[in-house]
Amino acid sequence: MNAVQPLLKILRSRKMAALLLLGFASGLPLFLTSRTLQAWMKDSQVDLGIIGWFSLIGLPYTLKFLWAPFLDRFVPPFLGRRRGWLLITQVGLLMAIATMSLQQPKEALQLLAINALVIAFLSATQDIASDAYRTDVLKPSELGLGASTWVLGYRVAILVSGSLALILADYISWQLVYLLLAGLMMIGILATLWAPEPSDRVSAPQTLQDAIYLPFKEFFSRSGVKAAILVLLFVLFFKLGDALVGNMAIPFLLDIGYSKTAIGALQGTFGFLATTLGVVGGGILLTRIGINRALWIFGGLQALSNLGYFSLTLLPQGTQWLLVAITLENFCAGLVTAAFVAYLMSQCNHAFTATQYALLSSLMASSNIILAAPAGDLAKVTGWSVFFLLTLLASLPGLLLLPFVAPWNAVMPTQIPMND
Numbered sequence: 421m422n423a424v425q426p427l428l429k430i431l432r433s434r435k436m437a438a439l440l441l442l443g444f445a446s447g448l449p450l451f452l453t454s455r456t457l458q459a460w461m462k463d464s465q466v467d468l469g470i471i472g473w474f475s476l477i478g479l480p481y482t483l484k485f486l487w488a489p490f491l492d493r494f495v496p497p498f499l500g501r502r503r504g505w506l507l508i509t510q511v512g513l514l515m516a517i518a519t520m521s522l523q524q525p526k527e528a529l530q531l532l533a534i535n536a537l538v539i540a541f542l543s544a545t546q547d548i549a550s551d552a553y554r555t556d557v558l559k560p561s562e563l564g565l566g567a568s569t570w571v572l573g574y575r576v577a578i579l580v581s582g583s584l585a586l587i588l589a590d591y592i593s594w595q596l597v598y599l600l601l602a603g604l605m606m607i608g609i610l611a612t613l614w615a616p617e618p619s620d621r622v623s624a625p626q627t628l629q630d631a632i633y634l635p636f637k638e639f640f641s642r643s644g645v646k647a648a649i650l651v652l653l654f655v656l657f658f659k660l661g662d663a664l665v666g667n668m669a670i671p672f673l674l675d676i677g678y679s680k681t682a683i684g685a686l687q688g689t690f691g692f693l694a695t696t697l698g699v700v701g702g703g704i705l706l707t708r709i710g711i712n713r714a715l716w717i718f719g720g721l722q723a724l725s726n727l728g729y730f731s732l733t734l735l736p737q738g739t740q741w742l743l744v745a746i747t748l749e750n751f752c753a754g755l756v757t758a759a760f761v762a763y764l765m766s767q768c769n770h771a772f773t774a775t776q777y778a779l780l781s782s783l784m785a786s787s788n789i790i791l792a793a794p795a796g797d798l799a800k801v802t803g804w805s806v807f808f809l810l811t812l813l814a815s816l817p818g819l820l821l822l823p824f825v826a827p828w829n830a831v832m833p834t835q836i837p838m839n840d
Contacts, residue, residue, distance in 0.1 A: 435562075436569045438615035439554055442506070443573025445608025446550045449513055449543035451581040452520070452601060453477050453536040455670045459586060459680065460594045462671055464525040472796020475667055477536045480544040481785030488548045488778030493631035499612070502553035506612040509546035510605055516542055517602035521595040544785075546608075551781060552774035555765045556618035564711075567761040568703025575695045575754060580604065583687030586670075586680040625772075635772030639779070642769075647825075651767065654821040655783040658719060658760065660791055661815030662753065665726050665808070667795040669749075672729065672804055677737050686743055691750040698754020706759055711766060712826040714759035718752070719822065723815035725752035730808035760784075763826070 451457075458471050496504030516539045523532045558566040581601055588597045625631040640648045673683050706714045728745035735741045764784075768776045799807040822828075 435557060435616055436566065438611055439566055439570045440573040441607055441611035442550050442553070442615065443570035444577040445510060445605065445611060446547055447574035447577030448581050448601065448604055449517065449539050451578055451585070452517060452598065453540050455582055455666070456585045457536060459589070459670050459674065461525045462674055463589070463594070466525055466529070468671060468796050468800060471671060472667065473793055474533070475793045476790070477533060478540050478785065480537070480541040481547070482782050482790055484544040484548055485775065485779040485782045487545070488775040489628065489631035489635070491548050491552065492772060492774040493625050493628050500617050502549055502556060502618060503612050503615060505549035506546060506553065507609065509542050509549065510608045510612060512542045513539065513546065514602055514605040514609070517605065518599055521599040523595070547781065548774050548778045551777040553618060555768050555773045555777060556770060557616065558765070563762050563765055564706035565703050567765065568699050568706070568758040571754065571757045571761055572696065572699045575699060579687060579692050579695070583684040583691065586684035590679070590681045631775065635775035638769050638772060639776055650821060650824045652783055654818060654825045655764070655780050656786055657821065658818030659784060660818060661723055661726055661811045663792040664795050664811040664814055665729060667792040668799055668807070669729065671796070672799070673742070676732065678742060682739065682742065686739070686746050690743055691746045694747045694751035695754040698751040699758050702755040702758035706762060711759060711763050713828060715763060715826050716822055716828060718756040718759045719819055721752045722756040723812055723819065725749050726808055726811045726815070730805060733805040733808065
């Protein structure tokens with residue numbers, strides 16, 4: 421009981437409530453330019469290969485480190501350096517997502533791509549500010565639970581923009597679905613206005629040159645160039661197998677005969693419960709076993725969870741099999757994301773939070789976007805069964821880097837201290 425009380429005290433704080441809502445705001449746009457958009461395009465009979473390559477719309481998530489220094493250097497005239505940028509991007513996202521309600525995928529793919537690209541750019545910029553805010557506002561002792569709280573909000577948003585959107589699309593038009601989801605960005609706007617301001621640990625860089633150069637210099641000089649490169653490779657490959665599955669999960673399930681309502685309903689009930697258990701349980705375990713061991717255990721489970729979709733290619737169609745696959749995916753995703761977010765935060769120097777976290781999360785996004793872009797063509801060539809087995813193999817490079825970047829018996833520092 422004594423171990424539970426501190427956890428309850430942290431979870432009841434205004435800070436954690438704000439992180440939950442800001443996590444929701446960060447997660448909401450993601451599927452609107454990826455999985456949910458893929459389902460809309462599949463409904464509109466767009467070619468499967470084009471659907472797969474459409475994941476390149478998410479390139480801003482992989483390139484956001486290029487403009488992250490601007491968010492470190494310049495401070496909006498309202499709400500401070502972090503919350504000011506959050507508000508600007510959230511208002512822009514509300515308008516850009518609402519504009520998607522005017523699109524027709526089959527007739528005007530170029531306009532759809534431009535609109536989706538604007539959403540992805542604004543969403544990536546929101547992530548820069550949100551990630552920096554979360555890292556700055558959390559104390560070292562709050563990293564595990566803070567990451568889990570934010571991830572829980574993020575996963576709830578994915579549930580809404582993914583599962584709920586699929587269910588609604590069976591009853592109303594896709595255009596109206598996007599219009600309704602645009603309104604949910606008000607949650608992020610209100611959360612930004614209400615969230616506590618992080619303590620001013622460091623001032624903004626004095627020049628744009630400092631904002632660009634110093635974060636990279638500090639990162640590569642901290643433990644040496646070789647160690648820094650290994651960390652970057654680990655971030656790039658750790659979630660590759662999961663990214664390949666994520667890119668094709670919805671088209672696969674629709675292709676083998678499951679309805680949008682069945683997929684959305686199971687994601688919205690058992691999938692959500694599994695995600696919640698994974699995120700909350702992962703956060704608690706993380707505080708007990710440490711970041712390193714959590715990455716080993718949760719990473720292995722994440723790779724094995726891909727076998728759930730592989731089994732669907734062999735078993736007769738049935739809701740019970742779909743339930744098992746969705747539950748496994750969501751539970752393991754909740755576990756591993758909580759550990760991975762905590763790991764990324766632990767690698768950041770508070771003097772350059774926005775830029776360094778953007779660099780790391782850009783590489784993570786590269787797995788979801790660039791490396792996973794050929795997933796549709798790969799699935800067409802190999803067939804679904806072989807494709808899902810290949811996703812298991814794609815998980816191995818990241819796991820094999822763990823002894824170098826997160827040794828089992830080593831203690832990971834909670835956060836890199838700020839510069840003097």
